[in-house]
Amino acid sequence: MTVDAVYLLQLTLNGITLGLLYALIAVGLSLIFGVMEIINFAHGELLMLGAFAMAFALPVMGLLYWPAMAVAILATMLAGLAIYEVLLAPLKPDEFERSILITLGLSIIIIHAMQYIFTATPRLVDTQYGFEGIEIGSIRITWTRVIGAGAALVAFGGLYAVLRYTQFGRAMRAIAQNREAALMVGIRPRVVARNAVVLAAGLCGLAGAAISPIQLVTPYMGQFLIFKAFALVIIGGLGNIPGAIVAAVALGLVENWIGGFFEIVWQEAAVFVIMIAVVFLRPDGLFKRGGMRVG
Amino acid sequence: MKLAAALVAALLFAALPLLTTSNYIMGVGVSALIFTVAAAALNLIYGYTGLLSFAQLGFWGIGGYATALTVVTFGGTFWWGLVWAALINAAVALVVGYPTLRTNRHAFVIVTLTFALLATLIARDWVDLTRGALGIPNLPPPVAFGYEFGTTGRFYWIAWGFSVAMLTFLYALCTSRIGRTLVAIKQNEPLVRAQGISPMPYKLASFALSAAITGAAGGVYSFHLGIIDPLFLDFYYMQTFLIIVIIGGAGSFWGVVVSGIALSALPEVLRFSADFRMIIYGLILVVAMFVMPSGVAGWLRERRLARLRKTLR
Numbered sequence: 245m246t247v248d249a250v251y252l253l254q255l256t257l258n259g260i261t262l263g264l265l266y267a268l269i270a271v272g273l274s275l276i277f278g279v280m281e282i283i284n285f286a287h288g289e290l291l292m293l294g295a296f297a298m299a300f301a302l303p304v305m306g307l308l309y310w311p312a313m314a315v316a317i318l319a320t321m322l323a324g325l326a327i328y329e330v331l332l333a334p335l336k337p338d339e340f341e342r343s344i345l346i347t348l349g350l351s352i353i354i355i356h357a358m359q360y361i362f363t364a365t366p367r368l369v370d371t372q373y374g375f376e377g378i379e380i381g382s383i384r385i386t387w388t389r390v391i392g393a394g395a396a397l398v399a400f401g402g403l404y405a406v407l408r409y410t411q412f413g414r415a416m417r418a419i420a421q422n423r424e425a426a427l428m429v430g431i432r433p434r435v436v437a438r439n440a441v442v443l444a445a446g447l448c449g450l451a452g453a454a455i456s457p458i459q460l461v462t463p464y465m466g467q468f469l470i471f472k473a474f475a476l477v478i479i480g481g482l483g484n485i486p487g488a489i490v491a492a493v494a495l496g497l498v499e500n501w502i503g504g505f506f507e508i509v510w511q512e513a514a515v516f517v518i519m520i521a522v523v524f525l526r527p528d529g530l531f532k533r534g535g536m537r538v539g
Numbered sequence: 540m541k542l543a544a545a546l547v548a549a550l551l552f553a554a555l556p557l558l559t560t561s562n563y564i565m566g567v568g569v570s571a572l573i574f575t576v577a578a579a580a581l582n583l584i585y586g587y588t589g590l591l592s593f594a595q596l597g598f599w600g601i602g603g604y605a606t607a608l609t610v611v612t613f614g615g616t617f618w619w620g621l622v623w624a625a626l627i628n629a630a631v632a633l634v635v636g637y638p639t640l641r642t643n644r645h646a647f648v649i650v651t652l653t654f655a656l657l658a659t660l661i662a663r664d665w666v667d668l669t670r671g672a673l674g675i676p677n678l679p680p681p682v683a684f685g686y687e688f689g690t691t692g693r694f695y696w697i698a699w700g701f702s703v704a705m706l707t708f709l710y711a712l713c714t715s716r717i718g719r720t721l722v723a724i725k726q727n728e729p730l731v732r733a734q735g736i737s738p739m740p741y742k743l744a745s746f747a748l749s750a751a752i753t754g755a756a757g758g759v760y761s762f763h764l765g766i767i768d769p770l771f772l773d774f775y776y777m778q779t780f781l782i783i784v785i786i787g788g789a790g791s792f793w794g795v796v797v798s799g800i801a802l803s804a805l806p807e808v809l810r811f812s813a814d815f816r817m818i819i820y821g822l823i824l825v826v827a828m829f830v831m832p833s834g835v836a837g838w839l840r841e842r843r844l845a846r847l848r849k850t851l852r
Binding site for chain 1: 591634635637638639641642644645646648649650652653654656657660661664665774778781785814815817818820821822823824825828829832
């Protein structure tokens with residue numbers, strides 16, 4: 245089999261952009277797990293809400309990309325706040341199964357309510373950039389992908405700065421690394437957990453908004469992305485943010501390469517096979533876990 | 540006492556085809572019996588062993604496809620199909636379970652969930668084997684000794700025999716020394732180790748058995764429907780099993796059996812549109828987790844303990 249270099253490069257670029265968007269979802273999950281030791285099953289639905297918010301905001305804003313994205317992020321942050329205050333705040337850190345079941349119920353309510361209201365018909369989202377792209381030689385990549393990837397990179401930079409240099413972020417890391425000690429120096433876990441959930445929801449909204457012009461928007465879009473994000477969180481190590489980012493970009497690449505040359509079923513199976521292999525060889529994930537560290 | 544009540548209930552269920560000629564009621568009966576078995580299998584791994592497994596949905600689907608493919612593609616009988624469904628699932632459970640159970644319970648939940656969603660995607664995308672979204676229609680009715688289980692009334696006997704056999708087996712297992720060991724692992728694993736018992740074989744065996752039983756249940760159910768397609772792996776089934784276990788009371792054998800029968804009949808009584816039904820299921824799940832996280836059986840047990848304390852005071 246001869247491999248066409250241009251085709252391979254095209255797959256690689258697509259893989260990196262997709263991987264960065266996966267990373268946004270996985271980072272949010274890691275952040276919540278690090279601070280609260282729970283898994284938010286409804287995270288994919290936050291993404292879906294972000295995509296829907298983008299789809300509805302765009303025509304109102306005259307197809308302007310950035311204001312619509314801001315609306316989507318705000319909407320998901322509000323949804324995250326509501327979810328935290330109503331459902332997650334009463335949970336204790338060791339109630340892992342309960343957290344899963346509660347957020348599972350929530351995710352089913354959201355999916356089916358959205359399907360009931362907006363029907364399951366896939367929506368095509370058009371932006372000011374349309375479907376134009378940059379062309380380098382015979383490689384073509386759409387603007388929406390480039391901007392999505394760029395926004396993800398900026399978001400990671402911002403997250404790094406927040407976690408490393410602000411009191412807000414230090415409190416999150418403190419809770420993640422040693423809950424008792426953090427309590428003793430006067431950090432309120434409830435406030436920190438709320439901040440973490442809202443921050444993670446915002447990242448998810450960004451991912452949803454960035455993905456909506458790339459993929460079709462349906463009530464089910466979150467489910468298939470979230471299951472990859474769960475696997476990524478395991479591969480990168482639970483609660484490990486850099487690990488999740490590296491694993492996500494790697495998965496985006498591997499998936500696109502496999503998808504370019506083999507049948508689609510292998511593309512879907514890849515993430516699971518990798519996850520089982522990682523769990524088998526390194527039960528704590530590829531990267532060593534030690535509380536939530538950023539650098 | 541409980542056993543006598545169970546025997547009477549089993550005989551009453553056996554008499555259902557004699558009491559009614561309605562295919563609809565008997566169809567609901569078949570679903571109730573099979574869902575109860577699948578929920579009891581989930582109870583074995585979640586309620587007794589304390590491992591929340593979402594993989595049951597995958598096992599249910601693999602079992603359904605294994606049975607259907609044995610008959611349609613490989614020309615075997617329905618009965619061999621069930622055996623294959625159980626064996627394949629047990630093998631898959633060992634392969635997935637061994638690496639995963641060495642990690643923590645968090646990873647177990649997430650890996651099993653990913654497994655279930657993967658099974659759905661494979662059912663849809665591996666067209667050569669599963670025929671993709673079109674599915675495999677017109678599954679032939681099972682035949683035993685020249686007797687064809689062609690009608691719903693006749694198929695009901697298969698579902699009844701299957702569920703009585705499986706529930707008896709699970710009851711014997713859960714009340715045995717093995718069942719007590721599983722509960723001990725759930726409650727305090729370090730203590731179990733300190734007693735010189737290795738938890739790993741028990742967890743693996745519990746996972747594999749639960750997978751095999753769920754798979755066989757899926758096999759029976761696919762032939763009840765007469766068709767299998769990727770919708771057989773809809774998350775609706777996983778949610779039904781979970782709600783049955785949670786409402787009945789995880790770790791309570793009879794609680795889950797009773798709620799299995801009751802809750803399988805409930806959606807038929809409440810005939811809403813599919814979306815509405817799912818929304819109500821989701822609401823039930825959320826509310827139940829807040830109001831009575833240990834289910835009806837747990838609630839009754841607490842009431843009894845409270846009364847006991849009152850009389851002792």
